[in-house]
Amino acid sequence: QPGWRWSTDEKPVVGTEWCEVPHFLFIASGHVQIKMRDGAETLLGPGSVAQLPPGHDAWVVGSEPVVGVDWSGTTGEAVKH
Numbered sequence: 345q346p347g348w349r350w351s352t353d354e355k356p357v358v359g360t361e362w363c364e365v366p367h368f369l370f371i372a373s374g375h376v377q378i379k380m381r382d383g384a385e386t387l388l389g390p391g392s393v394a395q396l397p398p399g400h401d402a403w404v405v406g407s408e409p410v411v412g413v414d415w416s417g418t419t420g421e422a423v424k425h
Contacts, residue, residue: 345404345409346404346406346408346409349403350363350402350403351401362398362400363398363400363401364398364399365398366395366396366397366416367395367414367416368394368395368396368415368416369413370392370413371389371390371391371393371394371411371412372411372412373390373408373409373411374389374404374405374406374410375387375406375408376402376403378401379401379402380400387405
């Protein structure tokens with residue numbers, strides 16, 4: 345949802361400095377900014393496919409929710425952002 349950021353909303357629960365879960369994902373709508381541990385940043389939008397290694401932060405950009413599919417990084421529990 346707009347305003348969501350991993351380092352603000354998930355970090356306190358997870359307890360790590362960065363998201364340490366790898367992701368392979370497709371973004372159907374909305375925009376999400378990714379920042380890697382090394383400082384590299386990229387913006388993902390509709391039609392983007394990305395493979396994220398451990399060590400990243402992410403946040404929704406703009407007023408549109410992000411809708412996507414993540415083929416990895418799950419534990420079987422449903423997660424909605």
